[in-house]
Amino acid sequence: MKNENSSRRSFLTKTIAGVTGSVVASSIPVAALAGNQYSNAVLSDESHRFLTQPYLQAPTTNSMTIMWLTNQLCLNWVEYGETEQLGSKAQQSKKGMLNTHTRINCVSLQHLKPNTKYYYKVFSKQIIEFQPYKMTLGETISSELYHFSTLDPKAEEVNWLVMNDIHDRPNSFGDLLKINGDRPFDFVFLNGDMFDYQTNEKQIIDHLLTPCSAFSSTKPLLYVRGNHETRGQFSRDFLNYYYNYNNSEYYTFQWGPVFAIVLDTGEDKPDDHPVYAGSVSFDAYREEQAIWLEQQMKTKAYKNAKFRVVMMHIPHLHSDDWHGTTECKRLFGPLFEKYKIDLFVAGHTHKYGLYEPCEEHSYHFAIGGGPNTGNRTLTRINANTKTLKLEMLKDDGSLIGEFIRPTKR
CATH class of the missing domain: 2.60.40.10 (Immunoglobulins)
Incomplete structure (x- = not known):
């Protein structure tokens, strides 16, 4: 195991600037405009243009x-x-x-x-x-x-990249992608805290969608919220800018030999913390996910998968003892053991670490680092029908460590 310490709080020293754009609703379920009156005529002095690539x-x-x-x-x-x-x-x-x-x-x-x-x-x-x-x-x-x-239902291999804890540093996407070089990947998974907090649409475009356009028009971009994506006046609108499986914040997918489970760990503070003024209910939300999680783990697809991988932002072990962490440990940890996952991948702590199976957990456990230069990480995962391999790379391209796990099924 290797890890490196970095303060989780000291980086929150800057503010996010930008003019609030008009806020609109999302994707497949079309909702009402948020905080904006619809005008019958467009502004004649603004050219018709795309704000992002597809x-x-x-x-x-x-x-x-x-x-x-x-x-x-x-x-x-x-x-x-x-x-x-x-x-x-x-x-x-x-x-x-x-x-x-x-x-x-x-x-x-x-x-x-x-x-x-x-x-x-x-x-x-x-x-x-x-x-x-x-x-x-x-x-x-x-x-x-x-x-x-489209996905190959008979695929025997899958490769993907994981980034976490970018925290409004858009240049980090390009820096970390360069580390991968020309090695192939099937998709990129963003494991939470791409932002410090949610401010407006311009922030989402400039700090996420535009830098990710280096790959996201030809390779899928998968997402899960971190605790910082639950903060700020635009946090509820942000959910409209991506579309997960089943249009849900927690979901599963199968790609080649891997059955992947994605959980939305919510906030790390208690629901009654004064900063929320009674406006959140993450405890009930995590309880809901725990019931759903066990249902997924009882499916034939999960049982027959060569490898079972869980990705979520807040790690339930090798972390702090804050409320969100302890609730994830209480609700999710026993299910990970009971249904025998193979790999767990998280972020949140800003301390990168690779932990072999031990008394606390029977599976390999990876935590990505960030957000400062020198502590950022790119995690690369490859799985075929026989072997699951994880490599964690530091932002200078050096190898922090790796896991190699043969299938047990």
Whole structure:
């Protein structure tokens, strides 16, 4: 085991600047505009443009979800196909109406072929005027041509990268990706605390979506909140900017020989802490997840998987004794032992560490570091039908340590 100490509190010395953008609702379930009155006419002095490149979410063997942001309300769609000529079209629709009331666009492509490469472009057509019996449309903008591949149900290998505790340091994404070099990966998992707290849409674009565009238009981006994503005036709106499996903050997915479980550990403070003024209920939320977790661990897919991996932000061991940590230990720890997970991956402590199985836990246990230069980490995980391997790399490219675990199934 190796670890390095770094204060979890000292880094919170800066403020996040930026003009609050118009706040809109999310993806597949279309909600009302947040804190913004819808205008019938666009501003003539603002050009129609994309605020982000498209980014991939929640991949399966026969579907892919694509998200992107525009600066104006639009009619939006995706054109896609197995060749660069595309040929198919998909739009976001609810109860027969195409979505026109959000700039956060989310289109799920369904009924795709497994293990198949698809090309795609996203399109947004400007809504100039929206009256009860008259809609005036304007310019259509389109993205570059991108591609993705659906999952192979017979895949015998999977590779992914894990980052955690970036804390509003957008340059860290590029710095850590460089460490991986040209080694292949199937997706990137962000294990919480990408921000200090949630301020506005501009912060999400500048500090997350734009730096992640180096990969996220062709490789899926998977996410779980950390405790810092539950803080700030925009924390509830932030949930609209990504789309997890089943549109949930906690979820499972199977990729090749790995059955992965993602848990949302919530805040590290008690619900009745005065900073929340009675506005949170994370204790009940973790209880809910514990019931769901055991149900997932009883499934045939979990039992038959070559490897079982849990990823969540707050580690229940090798951490502090704060409320969130002890609740995760009480609720989740016994289930990890009872149902025999193989690997646990967390962040939160800002102390990187690799812990072999011991009396406290029968599985390998990894905690990524961050957020300061010299303590940032990139975790790389590879699994095939025989072996699970984890490497943790420091931000200078040096190897902190590794696990190699043969399958027991």
